[in-house]
Amino acid sequence: MVLDTFDQFAADRIDRLLRFATALTCDPHLAQDVVQEVLVRVQHKWARIGPMQARDLYVRRMIINEYLSWRRRKATRTVTASHSTLDALGTPTADPATGYAERDAMRMHITRLPRKQRAALVLRYYEDRTDAEIAELLGCSAGTVRSHISRALSTLRANHQHPVREVLS
Amino acid sequence: MTYDRTEQLIRDVFADEAAGAVDPRQVLAGVRGKKPRKSYGLMLTTAAVVVVVAAVATFVVPEVFKRSSATPPVGSERQQEQTAAITPTNVLVIGTDTAGYTDSIVLTQVAADGSVNLVSLPRDSWVSSAGKNVRLNQIYQTAGADALLAAVSDLTGVTVDHYLAVDTAAFRDLANAVGGVEVCLLSATKDDLAGANFPAGKQTISGDAALAFVRQRHNLPNGDLDRIVRLQAFLRSLATKLKGTDLDKLVGAVQGKVTTDPNLDLLGLAQALANAKALHVGTIPIGNIDFQPAGGGGSVIEVDPAQVKQFVTDLPSTPPATGDVPCVN
Numbered sequence: 001m002v003l004d005t006f007d008q009f010a011a012d013r014i015d016r017l018l019r020f021a022t023a024l025t026c027d028p029h030l031a032q033d034v035v036q037e038v039l040v041r042v043q044h045k046w047a048r049i050g051p052m053q054a055r056d057l058y059v060r061r062m063i064i065n066e067y068l069s070w071r072r073r074k075a076t077r078t079v080t081a082s083h084s085t086l087d088a089l090g091t092p093t094a095d096p097a098t099g100y101a102e103r104d105a106m107r108m109h110i111t112r113l114p115r116k117q118r119a120a121l122v123l124r125y126y127e128d129r130t131d132a133e134i135a136e137l138l139g140c141s142a143g144t145v146r147s148h149i150s151r152a153l154s155t156l157r158a159n160h161q162h163p164v165r166e167v168l169s
Numbered sequence: 170m171t172y173d174r175t176e177q178l179i180r181d182v183f184a185d186e187a188a189g190a191v192d193p194r195q196v197l198a199g200v201r202g203k204k205p206r207k208s209y210g211l212m213l214t215t216a217a218v219v220v221v222v223a224a225v226a227t228f229v230v231p232e233v234f235k236r237s238s239a240t241p242p243v244g245s246e247r248q249q250e251q252t253a254a255i256t257p258t259n260v261l262v263i264g265t266d267t268a269g270y271t272d273s274i275v276l277t278q279v280a281a282d283g284s285v286n287l288v289s290l291p292r293d294s295w296v297s298s299a300g301k302n303v304r305l306n307q308i309y310q311t312a313g314a315d316a317l318l319a320a321v322s323d324l325t326g327v328t329v330d331h332y333l334a335v336d337t338a339a340f341r342d343l344a345n346a347v348g349g350v351e352v353c354l355l356s357a358t359k360d361d362l363a364g365a366n367f368p369a370g371k372q373t374i375s376g377d378a379a380l381a382f383v384r385q386r387h388n389l390p391n392g393d394l395d396r397i398v399r400l401q402a403f404l405r406s407l408a409t410k411l412k413g414t415d416l417d418k419l420v421g422a423v424q425g426k427v428t429t430d431p432n433l434d435l436l437g438l439a440q441a442l443a444n445a446k447a448l449h450v451g452t453i454p455i456g457n458i459d460f461q462p463a464g465g466g467g468s469v470i471e472v473d474p475a476q477v478k479q480f481v482t483d484l485p486s487t488p489p490a491t492g493d494v495p496c497v498n
Contacts, residue, residue, distance in 0.1 A: 007201075010197060010200060011197065012313060013313070014193040014196060014197055015190075015193045016310055016311070016313075018190040018191065018193055018196060019187035019188070019190045020187070021190075022186050022187050022189060022190040022191075023183040023184075023186045023187040026186055028189050028190055028191045029191065031190060031191070032191045032195070032196055032199075035196055036196050036199045036200055036203075039196070039200040040200055040203045043200060043203075056311065056312055056313070102178060103178060103181050103182050103185065106175075106178040106179065106182050107182045107185070107186070110179065110182055121179060121183075122183055125176065125179045125180045125183055126180070126183035126184070126187065127307060127310070127311055128303075128304050128306070128307040128467075129307070129311075130303075130462070153175065153176075156175055156179065157175050160174075160175055160178070
């Protein structure tokens with residue numbers, strides 16, 4: 001394989017990285033900051049990262065760490081953009097199997113989850129990754145990944161049973 | 170297949186969020202604009218520039234010369250002329266939704282005798298990629314086009330040289346460009362989410378209806394597997410319509426909505442499809458469609474690489490698709 005340049009790498013990956021970071025942060029602008037910050041660092045260390053076998057995994061891990069530490073710094077930050085805002089920003093032409101109101105409520109419950117649980121959910125349900133891969137990305141054991149996901153699911157399921165009360169509270 | 174509403178909601182929420190990402194160009198500009206923090210960064214940039222210049226000199230320049238010397242004469246006869254010398258080509262056509270998921274994956278083989286094979290690979294196929302087992306539709310998004318080409322080459326035994334990634338929304342323009350595509354449904358069907366509302370029987374669809382036809386997977390007896398059959402029926406009808414179409418214009422209409430490897434000849438591919446001597450269409454053989462891998466992550470479809478290779482080898486000698494419009498779910 002011919003070694004590609006950072007510019008080629010960035011141009012090829014940026015779209016997917018941004019989408020991933022946006023799903024992770026539930027905030028397109030925070031996602032932009034996170035991805036930009038990480039890519040500047042990748043560019044800086046390209047001589048080392050470029051030839052790495054698992055560099056895609058490595059860069060994703062950088063993004064997750066950046067997100068986790070960002071959240072720590074801005075612990076009180078709240079995510080308020082609702083669907084109407086996001087619809088105005090992006091083109092919502094995915095292929096959803098569920099209704100808007102229901103998804104909006106679910107989105108709110110997801111943004112309230114502890115950050116590691118949320119990161120685990122994004123890796124499982126957005127990137128379709130296995131427990132082992134998620135464990136590698138989050139730097140924990142597969143058992144911890146399973147517990148993150150099962151806790152997140154039981155919280156979301158419980159809230160999903162009482163959507164109206166939760167939305168209005 | 171198992172269906173869990175909470176999990177489906179979570180998937181849809183993340184897909185929605187991802188679709189709201191900012192313009193990548195904006196972020197790239199921000200990265201390039203930032204000065205490296207240490208001085209050896211400058212050396213790195215210089216090195217990168219040297220590598221790019223060398224790459225351009227080595228690959229792009231000869232390619233441009235080759236292309237300009239090989240440019241066919243402008244004129245209406247050129248479509249026919251092109252069929253004289255056919256270069257066998259294998260192209261992976263990747264249909265993506267807005268979130269970047271590869272919903273449809275079709276291996277398109279143009280054979281030396283001018284026949285064309287279309288092999289559908291279900292998106293939930295459980296395949297090997299870089300030594301690990303993964304869901305087929307996760308490779309493009311997480312590891313890129315090259316990794317997907319490698320995985321499909323391994324699975325099918327066919328060396329795939331090119332790819333063509335197309336936003337499924339482009340089917341709207343494709344159907345319009347050929348003046349509508351004829352399809353046939355076994356029964357009336359409706360799916361608000363895909364915007365589908367079709368009566369039973371033969372009908373000519375274009376625009377949003379064409380998009381809904383290739384996207385609908387809910388309220389169908391076999392979900393995504395029915396969607397695959399629909400796409401095949403759509404592509405068969407589309408191929409018959411391509412014969413009378415201005416392909417330059419068609420390629421122009423979709424060019425902005427596709428991503429390809431640098432060497433794919435899009436017009437050549439459209440011509441090969443339009444002038445196909447025979448069209449063979451099929452889906453790779455599948456095993457258990459509700460296989461639960463040990464690592465979790467929901468059900469996937471088992472495929473046997475040996476059976477897949479046999480199928481791909483045998484497909485060209487099966488009876489070709491006729492001009493009839495098959496009725497589908």
